[in-house]
Amino acid sequence: MREFLKTKGYKMTPQRELVFRSFFELGEHVSVDELFDRVRQIDKAVGYSTVWRNLKLICEVGLAREVNVGDGVTRYDRVTRKPHGHFYCVSCKSLLEFDLNEIAGRLAKVATAEKFETESFKVEIEGVCKSCRDKENRKTKRSLSESPGVSKAKLSKKR
Amino acid sequence: MREFLKTKGYKMTPQRELVFRSFFELGEHVSVDELFDRVRQIDKAVGYSTVWRNLKLICEVGLAREVNVGDGVTRYDRVTRKPHGHFYCVSCKSLLEFDLNEIAGRLAKVATAEKFETESFKVEIEGVCKSCRDKENRKTKRSLSESPGVSKAKLSKKR
DNA sequence: TGACTAAATGAAAATCAATTTCAATACCGA
């Protein structure tokens, strides 16, 4: 990694190392706050801006990509070998991946037809996941208060 | 329109009328600021929040939908008869539409397979449009300063 | 190794879009 960054003209630092490592340890769809929390668990002295800047850097060097599901929080996806789309559950805010390689091919074709040079593409499906739909059904029967959902992101808000 | 809104439980006002009309007069991918500017050209007294709220309302009643290309500004698309994706040119910030109905079918299939209830979907291709690519080429030859682009949004920032 | 220089860091402030508050006003049904 140190070498890789050097070729791109960046230095390695303990903080950077930690941010990079943490990012790759976390799953996909990492928000700055989530990454910040993770980093802080290991080193309380790392600043928010350092985490933010290094996350940007990870994108800069092509190892991650921004994902935007429209909930106001930018998330970051590791650039993986396979293109994938996202299901975004509007109820529990969870993000589910699905394979995209056939669709990717089609999109490439469309782009070519329009003489558009593709850098990246996003496919997002918004809706309600099975788990939430089941909950909904039970809810209407028993008339509960809120719909909690499967994996609410719950980003802590104290910096 | 007045009647339609009434059935949904909303009142009609001159401001609302103006916002709605302006929104439908403008093309696709309207940002709040763009709409605000447009409205202000006709009535200087309309407040920003009124425009914002009514744009939200247009979505609420199902006549528009949010589009997010990741440049930090939410845009709004009139809900049209045909599903379409967007080419987003990172250079000139222009948005170009392309037809999506074959791809839409495939996406529906994927969703069904995952037992996901689709409400909407987005397909965005990011890259460089032909026009900008041509400009780029000329630039490298003659070594100019900036790349201006075709239709930079240039949202005015004084409210 | 020691010293230099550009890059990186951390805290705080600034930015910027999105959203809310609240007092004043205007719809619209009775």
Added chain:
DNA sequence: TCGGTATTGAAATTGATTTTCATTTAGTCA
């Protein structure tokens, strides 16, 4: 026309993102 309720407009707030700036540090070179 009157009254309750929704809407409006200005300003304030929120919340994420980005920048500033003084300080520290990594990497280089003698």
